[in-house]
Amino acid sequence: MAAADRLRPVVRPRLYEQVARQILEWVSANGLQVGDRLPAERELAADLGVSRATVSQALVAMEVVGIVAVRHGDGAFLVDSVGSSKVVQSLRTHAQRIPEIIEAREALETKLAALAAQRRTRGDMTRIDDALDVMWRDIDAGGRGVEGDELFHAAVTAAGHSPLLARLMAEISDLIRE
Incomplete structure (x- = not known):
């Protein structure tokens, strides 16, 4: 079988990537702007049906790519108004790192x-x-x-x-x- 004919492994998005995507879609749908505060991790976790650790990982990933700033004890704030597709692409590009x-x-x-x-x-x-x-x-x-x-x-x-x-x-x- 030629290399082009071979099946490739299916890549599943990591849970934190899905959470980041959903948060960004929510931000967009609700018209949040740069400087606006996101809901608390506990609230996001409950709404999304995931653990706080997963929400925290998504927020850190979003912080790494420059979308939010997380201030311990104060919450996560939007610092850039980048569309979710760019963020998700960046997360996937750097997901290993x-x-x-x-x-x-x-x-x-x-x-x-x-x-x-x-x-x-x-x-x-x-x-x-x-x-x-x-x-x-x-x-x-x-x-x-x-x-x-x-x-x-x-x-x-x-x-x-x-x-x-x-x-x-x-x-x-x-x-x-x-």
């Missing part, structure tokens, strides 16, 4: 935060506090606090005083921006 990228980012953030707690200086704490102030001022003014959030993560990374880990974090950030 997304879990690895997320794992690496989480591991580095955890380690850098622990190092920052041990190695921080007064100057580091001032930069962290300043970043939080920027974030809260923006949120109080109706913004999303994105700049402050980025400054906060950069300040915590710098407070870890680990140039190699900081460089790795920059590389992972570049992968996420892809």
Whole structure:
């Protein structure tokens, strides 16, 4: 049998891809705009009939491709108005890498935060506090606090005083921006 005549394995979309697609369809159908907050993970999980872990994975995947920003304790907010087909295509293109990228980012953030707690200086704490102030001022003014959030993560990374880990974090950030 020639290569062209062979059957190919059926590719099933991962559950989190289906959840991401449904969330984006809901966002579009309900006219949500950039800056709008999505329902809580618990509510999404109940409405979609999936676990909170699956919803969380879908939101992280959507965050990785730049559609939402997830702020722990505050929820997920739309940061881009990309159509669901582009998001799903991006998820499929990077589907093999997304879990690895997320794992690496989480591991580095955890380690850098622990190092920052041990190695921080007064100057580091001032930069962290300043970043939080920027974030809260923006949120109080109706913004999303994105700049402050980025400054906060950069300040915590710098407070870890680990140039190699900081460089790795920059590389992972570049992968996420892809």
